[in-house]
Amino acid sequence: MNNISLKAYDIPERVKTYDLDMDVMHPLRHKMIEIVLDLLPFDQDATLKVMDLGAGTGIFSARVLERFPNSTVTAVDGAEAMIDIAAERLGALADRLDWVIADFRRLPAEILTAGSYDLVISSYALHHLNVDEKLALLKQVVKALKPGGWFLNADIAIAADESIEQRLQQLRIAGVMSRAQAGDKRFANAESTRKYLTEMEIAENDQPQTAETDLRIIREAGLPAAEIFWKELREVVAGGPKPVA
Numbered sequence: 001m002n003n004i005s006l007k008a009y010d011i012p013e014r015v016k017t018y019d020l021d022m023d024v025m026h027p028l029r030h031k032m033i034e035i036v037l038d039l040l041p042f043d044q045d046a047t048l049k050v051m052d053l054g055a056g057t058g059i060f061s062a063r064v065l066e067r068f069p070n071s072t073v074t075a076v077d078g079a080e081a082m083i084d085i086a087a088e089r090l091g092a093l094a095d096r097l098d099w100v101i102a103d104f105r106r107l108p109a110e111i112l113t114a115g116s117y118d119l120v121i122s123s124y125a126l127h128h129l130n131v132d133e134k135l136a137l138l139k140q141v142v143k144a145l146k147p148g149g150w151f152l153n154a155d156i157a158i159a160a161d162e163s164i165e166q167r168l169q170q171l172r173i174a175g176v177m178s179r180a181q182a183g184d185k186r187f188a189n190a191e192s193t194r195k196y197l198t199e200m201e202i203a204e205n206d207q208p209q210t211a212e213t214d215l216r217i218i219r220e221a222g223l224p225a226a227e228i229f230w231k232e233l234r235e236v237v238a239g240g241p242k243p244v245a
Contacts, residue, residue, distance in 0.1 A: 159210065
């Protein structure tokens with residue numbers, strides 16, 4: 001996540017509507033989180049150390065802490081304005097979470113101790129990185145994972161074929177318009193919706209890759225068994241375990 005992306009999210013007005021906007025633009029995110037949780041091979045009472053990259057308003061961290069009551073989470077995000085919203089969501093769960101405000105490209109060394117995490121998760125965050133930045137970050141993530149630990153990413157991807165991508169964008173716009181509240185001028189019609197989404201992507205420096213490219217990056221970073229576990233239109237759950245030996 002670069003400085004442009006950080007500035008786009010570290011705005012109180014933007015943060016106040018973040019979850020509502022995410023439900024309009026990415027309604028599958030809740031399903032994707034549950035898919036990640038179901039994939040994990042850990043016992044429910046396991047004592048897990050977890051890192052959440054791009055924790056945002058804490059929705060993913062909260063579900064991990066609920067599913068695994070003996071877990072703790074290091075929540076990393078570049079936007080300090082997100083913390084108050086996350087704290088309200090987490091309630092008593094916040095006692096098991098440590099916040100780290102950091103740019104993904106410059107994670108503090110103290111949270112990257114080799115072999116220290118059972119699980120690293122991320123959702124709708126890593127598409128702000130280019131290919132080289134993502135590979136560099138995931139190499140650090142893999143080193144920080146315990147042998148047998150898992151990395152799982154829920155994020156967006158683009159189509160390799162331009163005509164397919166155009167069709168996916170048409171479906172995306174139609175879906176956003178159907179879910180938007182009446183009177184929301186941003187999504188009044190296809191033209192205004194496309195304009196808003198384009199401007200948002202520029203402001204946030206979105207750089208999504210294809211699902212196949214993301215999978216290659218994850219494997220190259222040191223998770224050779226990584227897979228695409230789920231994909232629906234532009235949204236993907238991918239990742240896998242760190243080799244035991």
